[in-house]
Amino acid sequence: MKVDPHEDLDERTLVELARADPEAFAQLYRRYFARVYAFAYRRTSVPEIAEDITSATFERAFRSLDTFTWRASGFGPWLFRITSNELVDHYRRASRATSDRALRAAEALHGAGPPDPADAVLGRDAAADVLAAMDQLSPRYQRALSLRYLSGLTADEAAAAMGTSKATMAVVVYRATRALRRAVKAAPE
């Protein structure tokens, strides 16, 4: 049976090795893949987009590994910060590319087919409305809310991912939640 020599290494050693050893990076990937994908999926509800975000996260992480400085919070918060940035970028691009008018034109061209499963989910619950309104927020607020609520990180880890203290993070999350409530109210029915 093939044994991965990196499997038992602690995370700090693994990160150091990963700067030069692709197999060590692959081990980090295996440890975090499911969590990163879950984070991206919870934010987007679309498997294909979650896959894109996951790919982009690990590619960027690999390319930026030399800029990573080890901290007590570990590798995870740094990686999730990349994911949250990718999510913000995704929604920024999506809002540029897909205006309401373009959507209507596409609908007219293609007709209304059976809805995607993601559409069905989005149409059903309050959480979906809240997520849909999130991309109206500033990038900082989007990052704070997604890291705090959707990433699966603890409050401490989420603060580390934001690069703030826990107290500052709490304030940012409070303000972001308030802004999100306004965005939900302002959203068309």
Added chain:
Amino acid sequence: MNDEVRNALEDAGRREVPEPRDDFATGLEQRLLTLAKNSPPDAPPQPARRPSVFGLAAGLVAVALALAVAVTILGNDDRSSVAFELSDSVNVVVVLADGTTLVDPDGLLLPDGAVVQVGVDGSARVGDIVLTAGDTATIVDRRLRVDRQPRSAVVSPNRPTTTPSHSTPTPATSKEPSENPPAPAPPASSATPTASPTRPTATPTAAPDTSPSSTPPSDVQYLRLTARVVGPSEVRVTWERIRGAHRYILIGTRSRDGPAATPRYPGSWIIGRFAKPPAEALTFTVRDAIVEVKVRVIALAADGSVLTRSRIVTLTFPR
């Protein structure tokens, strides 16, 4: 007050997440390994000092890369990240960023993150660059990196092994590179459906679309798409050239249970963007759990408007 919003966020954070596709997970890992081997991480601000763990092996790798890797920057003819057209491909496998695997996808516009592997007796062109057996080309940050392997190290790329007709490398003599391949007719194997052990099916589900497009009604062109299942998880596709088409977008939808949704452009999974129809049928893979796939090709004019669309072909995989 904020409680409702917070509760909704907490609900979203507890939402069940479907298992990611196995082939996506493994495909991404393979791609990252390839990227890592072909392009080391970005250098820190002071690149003169490399981490000591690089050692002798890394030094050798760097020298080998300097000698063997040709980095070519080609012009970008599109607003998107698509810039490089694959042509004259023989025994070539392309793995896209999302893990989608395409076999001999002539005309494919390689997006960022795509990895092209040329197998035994294989060859291909990316723009003006000729790839030969054993070469690996990677699109990184809109640049083409070509890793030329020593001839003795040439191995067949990891093609999908579940397709009898594609697991055998295409003989080099089966297709002479051509600057202007003729408009492809479906190959004999595609035109005459053959019985498959699993008896998958392909069903056209819609007539050619005649809804509003930028083409005048008198000049309606039908984009003929042929798609069929050729293995437990593989689909072979070909379509015909359309006058005035600048791009072809192959789109699809997948379902693990029941009918797949109607493919829409924009919005649906983009399997690939092509400058021209593949000279021969291309093959792409879907994950094992998929029971139905719908595919369609959209022809775009130079201004990006939809010129015409093919019918939708539904492919089912008995599981």
